Amino acid sequence: MGTPSRPLLRLKGHEIVPADEDRRVAIDVFDLLLPCRNYEVKYKVAALGQVSPTLEFLLRLVKATPGISDADAGAFFGYSVSEMAYVLEEATGPGYVERRAGRLWLTVSGDSLFREGEKEPTIYTVESRRRTFGFDLMSIAPQGKRGIDPVESALPELPSEDPAGTGRVAERLPGRFKHFFRELADRADRGKLERRDIYSIDPAVSAGERFQVPVRVLTYAQASNPSAAEIDLSSWRPDHEIADRREIERAVALLVKDQQTSVNQLDAASAYQVLIDLAPDFLKEFTTRAGLSEVRYWREAVSRAGEPRTDRKTIPIVGSLLLQENIERISAVLEYGMRDAAEPPSRIYAVAPQTRRWGATTQQRDMLTLLQEKLARAFPSVDRGDTKSTCLYAGKPAAYTTRTFDEVLTSHVEHFPKALEILLIPGVAVAALAHAPLGASNGNPVPLGWASFDPEVVERGNTYLMDRLERYAA
Template sequence: MAMLSRPLLRLKGQELVPPDEDRRVDLDIFDVLLPCRFYEVNYKVASLGQVSPTLEFLLRLVKAAPGIADDDAATFFGYSPSEIAYVLEEAIGPGYLERRAGRLWLTISGEGLFKDDDKQPSIYTVESRRRSFGFDLMAIAPQVKRFLDELERVLPELPSEDPAGTGRVAERVPARFKQFFRELADQADRGKTERRDIYSIDPVVTPGERYQMPIRVVTFAQASNPTAAEIDLSSWRMDHEIADRPEIERAVALFVKDQQTSVNQLDAANGYQTLIDLAPEFLKEFTTRNGLSEGRYWREAVSRAGEPRVDRKTIPIVGSLLLPGNIERIQAVFDYGLRNMTEAPTNIYAVAPQTRRWGATTQQRDLLTLIQEKTARSFPGPDKPEMKSICLYAWDKPAQYTAKTFDEIQPIRVADFPRSLELFLVPGVMAAAVVHAPLGSSTGNPVPLGLTSFDPLVIDRAYAYFLERHEPYRVKDGSA
């Protein structure tokens, strides 16, 4: 264990993060449901198409030289008398040209073929349509419906200003339909190549089925001010599309702001002390007489959070365990820990922190499934018991998305664990401990900060700590 004789993390000054090292840090991830509704819209479209090449050239010539003689037009194109007669009939028959005293002029209809001073003429027909389109109930912008699985359907919903989805929303649909017509027309007429423009919209629309669609939200902050959470919706839509939906941005911002809490409310000091108790060797450079120097640890964790190795069994964790980058780290830690197992682990334990909306994402399920599948592949056999995921939950009733995510929910008392502490434990294989509390400020959004490890010493301490605070597990897991 010679590696413990040298510092695992390098100390710098006392500031939270030096200005030259400030950076974006992802903090948390949520999936929230956007309320939507179908609306039936009556409208007309102008289907635009190109005229034939010969007619186009003649119309463009007459537009450029009004009153040109028949013979001069024939000479310009090199047409014979029969050829110019054919082309003239194609133009005069539909009423695009008229001949007066042997000269050619565009009619009103002919002039109308040149849209917005376009030099190229085109013809169009007006068609009536009646179709149903999905709009969200906040920005009144197009939102395609897809099938939601059992977990997605119980994710938290963003509050809507018009819960019924009628009235004021329905009144806004025609104008928003016109604004997003090109996007909606492409969806409705996929596979058709001719260009279409909106011609008219019936001001009366008919509300239809309500539905919900998930939005993935990542919160982030600058390392120098981690409690000032911002939102990133880029995994949902492109920036220019989000700019057309400011109402949704505001709703998501309020959803995130609702997570704000205080250090005292979450018992953060005891949460940080637990980190020290689980991994004193790893955190010795950040431990003072008053406990963990969380600011110093944050600074180093932000700059040095890396991947586990054989000689680096414990690594810092910044942000939610469910962020994609942290899921990859946990997966790597789990892989290392699994190599030392002769029997398959039987349970995954999670102690939920007492923060609002913890685990409100399908990422939680994906992490559990990943671990269960890796275990099944590593220990094949028909008689092997199925690995269970068990969540210890201290609030009165777990959120539906938590109940749907885990195989089993076991109630605990509020005081059994520090309110800020999240534990993720596979006995004998790995442990992760994260404190969710404002950092650098007494109040604000929780900033997840902790560690994960496949070090047997850390795992054993974490499991003993876990069992000590939930005695019934000693009976259920006597073989552990």
């Protein structure tokens, strides 16, 4: 039986699903940059040395029989006079054994070679080291450097309490180095078999190059409380390592909490209405005179979100399109839609919702690349680079968005509801989601919508988007 996972950080809210129907639901994915720095550390290690069998046997004999005579020791081992003289030199030279009146005793140094509970003597030598290690600037835990691509370098950075990389970090680093010494030493001395223990650390450390490392963050919620975000860092590191990085966990939790907004601020009702207008037959059971019964649809979608089929042309989508399971669903929808496509689409369009840090993950780029590759394989006349990706964005887009899409068109005037996200592959497939708190007036936005390869739904989505496209400019 596996060990239970650590509890995730959760914000309490109102329940909208009965306890017997409750379940954990994936909501969103982000990649956030962790500030790090290299530090040169000077330290000393006590390294396990080699003990010859003859020296070990003599030390054990003298330990067991203090004051034994040279002659008796030689007779015990069956050594000649010359052999015994050689062994005694090996023991008395380093100061492990002393001879007094032809008898042998262990010195304090010799006795200290026998650790408590061990019968064999252990010899250690002190060795100096000067090496460079990477540490994050938040939890001051080991973090190796790796290359990051242009999209990753533009991702949001977690705020550091010590942005200059000095002061608090330099003061705490020796203690943290000692805490992680076994991990660091094993990595630095990989291939060397002898055991090493930390002996001393020079408190003066030298700060070196700063760097950043992406941290993958998944957010989840209980179906009964969808707008109360939980964070999960297990895609980045296992639970036992996260336990040594509490500061990072807290910073991520605060940043995710910063995503919170209100239903009114996002004009959620208008976004839900677009979902109805584009797929009225699919949502007719959840449509009232007041619009979409989003809580009832959420409850239904959570329980039956599945895969597309020829007789299931429109499927519910719960959570971000960029979650791996939803990328797979969109990919399947695309494959069905390409079967009846008259011609290859020249564009993949995305309408960005006006939520904080939308698309702040390399999953956005990976999804677009996957769709472009599938289109290129389905239409031999099309190269992957021929199908461009275009994002329609209200206001100034984030740098990671401009680096993810082939083209970003912007407008200072809102032409789509703030909560609305659309992914359109003209003539093939369409997905639409509303990003808004669910079951409460305030909270983390919960993406909820559908994806479809139904020709009528795709055509409505195409008409809706194209009617507004000319109002956006590069």
